[in-house]
Amino acid sequence: MDDQGLENAAILLMSLGEEEASEVFKHLSPKEVQRLGETIAKLKVVSKDKLEGVLDKFADMASQQHMLVADTDEYVKSVLKKALGDDKANLLIDRILQGSDITGIESLKWMDAGSVAELLRNEHPQIVAAILVHLDFDQSSAIIKAFSERQRNEVMVRIATLDGIQPSALKDLNEVMSKVLAGGDKLKKASLGGVKTAAEIINLLGGSVETAVLDFIREADNDLAQRIMDNMFTFDDLNKLDDKGIQALLKEVQSESLVIALKGATPELREKVFRNMSTRAAETLREDLESRGPVRVSEVEAEQKEMLKTVRRLVDEGQIVIASGGADEFV
DSSP, rough: OOOHHHHHHHHHHHOOHHHHHHHHHTSSOHHHHHHHHHHHHHHHOOOOHHHHHHHHHHHHHHHTTTOSSHHHHHHHHHHHHHHHHHHHHHHHHHHHHHOOHHHHHHGGGOOOOHHHHHHTTTTOHHHHHHHHSOOOOOHHHHHTTTTTTHHHHHHHHHHHOOOOOOOHHHHHHHHHHHHTTTTTGGGGSSSSOOOHHHHHHHHHHHHHHHHHHHHHHHOOOOOHHHHHHHHHHHHGGGGGGGGGHHHHHHHHHHHHHHHHHHHTTTTHHHHHHTSOOOHHHHHHHHOOOOOOOOOOOHHHHHHHHHHHHHHHHHHHHHSSSSOOOSSSOOO
């Protein structure tokens, strides 16, 4: 579905009301639900002409659709049995309808890749392969990336050599997954904790307590301590520096590095930098920013990280003093 089709579908669902729209969502795939949900969330105002156009288009399409058979599964079974007899028909029916009831495996499509990988981590590679071929390629790829190298390789070999799945085997596999998923909510982790959270908390400690905590973490895991420190003062936090702090920082930064770093800065932060430069220097910096073409995100992030290191050094040297106790200002 293209962007226009998505928008039309979103408008149609919004016009139906919550109850009717919820019934439609029940028949959509996880990706369709996500894309439609995102589109609906972005639609704030829809013109009357646009709404009427979508409704007219839907009415035209609906008028061309006709239900030929109320229950297609039962129709297939009945026709085959009459044509071939029960024995021969039964051999074909399971194969024809084998994908119609894989609710256990289908449920995986609603889970994040990390959770699915955790569920499958201790399963036999052949079972994992049989499950992953029922998922979308991008989800399967993300799940496989979360495996160890050995499991990843073993699963891929089995996917490449998989030659169909017997209906009875698929049924058993689906039942197994349904049982496993019954406890799957234990694997759905809330986005809590982590380096950023630790950094935010330590930011509020201030003074000697902050230093003691970081020293303790550094002794146990120096890399972890550094990542926490990197997150304790983000590039956008430069807005919290007073004019004296900005001026001290600008003295330490090369103009070329400043241009690249500011390519990824907010307009508010750019203006703060301009205000703390001479009129001529600010004008030159504005021109350089406007004339500079696209810059790789990795380059921008690298220069911003170097500026943050400079901030940390100036703090250590006492040229910039960060107020303790979680204050929003720097003096």
